[in-house]
Amino acid sequence: MRAYAPGIYPRSEALVQATRDLDRGRTTAAEVEQQRQADARALVAAQEEAGLDLLTDGLLDWQDLFRPLAERSDGLTARPLTRFLDTNTFYRALLVDGPPRLREPIPAPELPAGRWLATLPAPSALARAARGAASAEAFAADVLAAQIEADAQAGCALVVLVDPFLAREGGVEEAISSLRELPEDIPLALHLPFGDASGILDALADAPVSAVGVDFYATSLDAVPDGYPKELVAGVVDVRSSALENPDELAAFAEALLERNPAGVALTVNGDLQFVPDSVAREKLVRLGRARALLAEAVTA
């Protein structure tokens, strides 16, 4: 029974200022990187203190979910500013001017082997971000597979594949098919932030992943079938709200989920924590860790 917080983490006010200053020519990239590393160290410490099982460096230099892979791949350019779902944030959609192929993998974070998770866009999400100009299978085989291999060799314990579009826009068959192109030597989890997953949970039961992440602020508990064959990674911390969760309520919700007898339950956030400011995100991590501890106690008892 684990808890972890994948995705892009908010930048501290100091890092926000540093990046703003960089854009205005008032500081250097080296100074921004220094601040980013300080933020990342503090974030790792906060996760450990909260008792989370898998760690992340917060992806603090990621401009959006798709950019790092796009910048390291032939055939892809990130350009048109595009609204991210129904939020007041934007990503740069992908222009495809040749077969997408990963040129060099995203470097692994400096975290202990076996203790860290990687966040990557699911192949189906990449295809959607490219407006269908390349298929999910192509993104899986020629971009993501090499990245996942590199992460596995660097000691990654879990790859979280994020698809923010799947629960809203469909295409689950193609999504599942593309996942079959990915390496099988590392656990994969498919996360579905900000969407009602009730319509696709059944289909995802056959997906080649070990876990499915569900946003339970958009999905009713009643939508979870009894005896679900995958681990359910329950998005119980709401990254779209600044309200702080009550760990007792989170644990109680997870217990109710366990009564439906899924293959397993883990606790997580329902999307990138970057949707709340840094100070709020820190407190949410604490509550996520506390809920995990409470759940473990309840299950043991």
Added chain:
Amino acid sequence: MSVRLTTREIGSLGKPSWRVKAFAGRPIEEGDVKEAERWGRRLEVSGYEELVEALGAAASSTVLLGNGGMPLAEIDNWASRYAIRLLEQAGLDVVYDGEQKRTEMYDHVAAFAHGFEPRGTVRSFDNKYYAKAAVVERPSADGPQDVDELRFVAAHTQKQVKVPLTGAYTMEDWSYDEHYAREGALGGSAERRLEARRRFVEDVAERVIRPNVVGLVEAGADWIQIDEPAAATKPDEVPLVVHGFNAALRDVGAEKRSMHICFSDYRALWPAVLELDDCLELQLEFANRDSRELGTRAEDRPGYADTLQLFAEHGYPGVGLGVLDIHSDFVEPAELVRDRILFAVDVLGGPERIQVNPDCGLRTRSWDVVYEKLSNMVAGARLAEDVLNVAHT
């Protein structure tokens, strides 16, 4: 009767460097003084020498504006005077002050109203961020917010004035909710979430925006523009946007009321917008999606064709035609503006429902670019009128 198209801005302009530095407590530099002088002269701002003198004094000493130098309120007034003159000199028929006295459209309201608390900075995209607040209790306002601003603008222009106000739905959508949706969110129903959002929108509309509108109309405003950039973010909730508009303007005698929406999927707006009460027009962003080539056929105007068809199909309301891309320094030639207008006239079957504006506020562009863009917009409107008037004779 000859065709005459009305030209307007949408809202925000960038703030002059001397205004930004004064409010940030940063020293004024010689370049700021020169800019104030250049624009004061170019725009023929009455008495601009007083500002230049104050800035010059600040630049040559350690005195900060607002702290021994010219008071910040007076700096704000100068920024307003300059912005009004820029819009007038560019030839617009309807002006405001480029929202020089507002921080930005969301924070302006959240910082004034009761019930909101700042929560910090979140990212919009890349290295761009915005401040976000949470609603922590039922929002309310002690009275109208923008009456002094309106009075200042009205006292400094002979042009028609249009007051831009942030809409209730956008305030709701851009805020965290620590009040209405506090309970039962985890694993709860969509209906419950929507009901929480409806109550939030209604309270902002009735208890924050409407008192402002009432005060503004009493002070002489006859055109209220409700800005709802979030309007189509959640397509199912467009009826809630309409509800917020109607609640904010209920029983208010504003002669003209309109709504501005941008960077959205406009297909979501109809049929709900047919329920907007007495809405003169929707001012929308089009140019951002359009080609920069000349032409008046549908294939020449990809940014306009589909959305204008919706206006044509439904017959209501009018259209504030965005003809300037506010995210680009590309200065649209007057002929391009002309063709965009003529295409719209063709789709709508006449010019009666069309007025002309930029896609959105121009705050991200330099004043040099803004001035050129707006001047060309006005020139393009005149070119279009020439064509239309010849056609009608």
